[in-house]
Amino acid sequence: MRGGCDQLIDVPNHIGGKELQSIDGEWILNYAPSTGEIISRIPKSNIQDVNNAVKVAKEAGEGWGLLSKNERADWLDRIADSLERRFDEIASLESLDTGKPIRISRAVDATRSVTNFRFYAQQIRELEDENFTMENATNHVIRRPVGVGVLITPWNLPLYLLSWKVAPAIGMGNTVICKPSELTPMTANLMMQVIKDSGLPDGVVNLIHGTGSEAGAPLVSHPDVRFVSFTGGTSTGSIVARDAAASFKKISLELGGKNATIILDDCDLEKHMDSIVRASFLNQGQVCLCGSRILIQDSIYDSFKNKFVEAVNHLKIGDPTDENTDLGSLISPQHLEKVSSYVNLAIEEGGTILTGGETPVIGTRFEGGNWISPAVVEGLSHESRCATEEIFGPLVTLHRFSDDDEAVRISNNTRYGLAGSIWTKDSLRGEKIAKQMDTGMVWINTWLHRDLRVPFGGVKDSGLGREGGKWSLGFYSETSNICIMDD
Numbered sequence: 225m226r227g228g229c230d231q232l233i234d235v236p237n238h239i240g241g242k243e244l245q246s247i248d249g250e251w252i253l254n255y256a257p258s259t260g261e262i263i264s265r266i267p268k269s270n271i272q273d274v275n276n277a278v279k280v281a282k283e284a285g286e287g288w289g290l291l292s293k294n295e296r297a298d299w300l301d302r303i304a305d306s307l308e309r310r311f312d313e314i315a316s317l318e319s320l321d322t323g324k325p326i327r328i329s330r331a332v333d334a335t336r337s338v339t340n341f342r343f344y345a346q347q348i349r350e351l352e353d354e355n356f357t358m359e360n361a362t363n364h365v366i367r368r369p370v371g372v373g374v375l376i377t378p379w380n381l382p383l384y385l386l387s388w389k390v391a392p393a394i395g396m397g398n399t400v401i402c403k404p405s406e407l408t409p410m411t412a413n414l415m416m417q418v419i420k421d422s423g424l425p426d427g428v429v430n431l432i433h434g435t436g437s438e439a440g441a442p443l444v445s446h447p448d449v450r451f452v453s454f455t456g457g458t459s460t461g462s463i464v465a466r467d468a469a470a471s472f473k474k475i476s477l478e479l480g481g482k483n484a485t486i487i488l489d490d491c492d493l494e495k496h497m498d499s500i501v502r503a504s505f506l507n508q509g510q511v512c513l514c515g516s517r518i519l520i521q522d523s524i525y526d527s528f529k530n531k532f533v534e535a536v537n538h539l540k541i542g543d544p545t546d547e548n549t550d551l552g553s554l555i556s557p558q559h560l561e562k563v564s565s566y567v568n569l570a571i572e573e574g575g576t577i578l579t580g581g582e583t584p585v586i587g588t589r590f591e592g593g594n595w596i597s598p599a600v601v602e603g604l605s606h607e608s609r610c611a612t613e614e615i616f617g618p619l620v621t622l623h624r625f626s627d628d629d630e631a632v633r634i635s636n637n638t639r640y641g642l643a644g645s646i647w648t649k650d651s652l653r654g655e656k657i658a659k660q661m662d663t664g665m666v667w668i669n670t671w672l673h674r675d676l677r678v679p680f681g682g683v684k685d686s687g688l689g690r691e692g693g694k695w696s697l698g699f700y701s702e703t704s705n706i707c708i709m710d711d
């Protein structure tokens with residue numbers, strides 16, 4: 225059941241420093257995933273709103289692009305300071321809007337949103353132009369802004385991912401239009417309030433709400449947009465790549481994953497079990513990096529399975545506002561239906577559900593929410609659909625392997641290539657396996673341990689390009705070479 229609540233909030237577009245409805249005056253309702261209650265409504269923007277925003281961003285770029293990198297870095301620090309003052313509000317809104325536990329939205333979402341601005345302020349200050357001296361000439365390689373950019377983000381880590389793009393993009397002198405997921409608009413709105421309050425020149429950061437087809441697609445196709453940074457699903461990424469290609473825009477695509485967690489026979493299960501469970505189910509498994517296929521070496525399969533299922537059964541699913549909650553709800557009824565359909569498919573494909581995959585009993589207040597208990601499945605072929613397609617929810621499959629070569633083969637047996645993790649006492653053995661994995665990132669004896677200076681991104685259907693550290697600064701700028709002949 226989906227109901228209303230008393231405090232319906234209008235979440236506006238932000239264009240050129242103004243809070244605006246869509247030109248057509250149409251709205252999209254936004255629901256709290258844990259209860260099904262309506263919490264806000266967002267403008268159903270279309271091409272007219274897009275044209276307006278791009279025009280404003282282009283005009284703002286004329287002044288903004290002229291500032292020095294240190295002046296722009298100072299702005300990023302000011303935004304970080306203002307965001308930090310609203311830390312608790314970010315955490316509460318993110319928890320309300322996504323259904324994730326408040327503990328997670330505080331530790332992961334709010335923390336990283338502030339850190340992203342601070343981190344890029346420092347990176348940009350430290351950035352130096354490169355010089356190459358020849359016998360009779362000197363080359364200066366300089367970085368210029370690219371122009372107007374579009375930043376499109378998904379619903380699973382709303383402000384975390386948006387700030388990861390906004391900070392380096394404006395820090396390198398570009399102006400941007402953000403297009404957050406229509407399912408999670410709340411913290412993007414908060415960020416725009418913070419940016420306005422910080423006094424950043426109007427039009428440097430703009431924000432358009434709406435659906436992917438009506439607001440996202442015209443942004444990507446707009447002739448005055450010079451780059452698109454997209455994080456979302458692989459099939460959408462393919463449409464974005466196609467639409468951007470027509471006018472040779474720079475694109476960065478961070479897409480889906482089907483990551484393997486490889487448990488070698490020498491893994492210290494006692495020590496690492498909590499981390500392996502976290503890698504499987506953080507944010508209800510709705511993290512692109514989550515390990516949804518666990519590959520376990522034969523000799524420790526049963527011991528791992530028993531300990532893992534026991535640990536999963538201890539996870540506390542329920543009220544996202546409760547500090548002790550480990551797992552909240554899924555994002556939408558449609559997504560719940562998708563994840564549930566994979567539970568049924570796992571049975572059809574010959575798997576055994578060891579635990580979960582059911583509607584948990586939480587309380588009447590949450591009856592209208594999108595709930596499913598974390599599921600563990602064994603007995604499936606590693607070539608089954610459940611073991612190769614991205615489910616993006618709380619369902620993991622267990623598979624046996626006999627030796628390291630087989631672990632690599634199974635790990636690489638999907639169209640995706642985002643990340644993976646290996647658990648072993650022998651880090652050399654782990655690294656040898658890691659080097660053979662077709663992924664952009666591998667963790668050994670840890671997961672989601674992020675140094676923001678390192679490259680982030682995937683191979684195969686998991687994306688194109690890298691973000692993070694100097695890779696982001698490279699993407700969000702154009703390099704030009706000036707060659708000066710000695711006189």
Ligand code: NAD
Nearest residue numbers: 377378379404405436440441456457460478479480481512
């Ligand atoms: P999605 O692809 O449905 O939507 C992502 C964004 O794209 C939304 O803002 C949506 O409105 C917009 N969009 C949709 N169609 C569009 C179009 N034609 N043109 C332009 N924009 C369009 O993804 P989602 O369901 O919001 O997010 C889940 C997916 O995101 C999963 O596949 C997950 O793996 C992936 N993801 C990847 C990363 C990563 O870093 N690789 C991080 C988080 C999530």
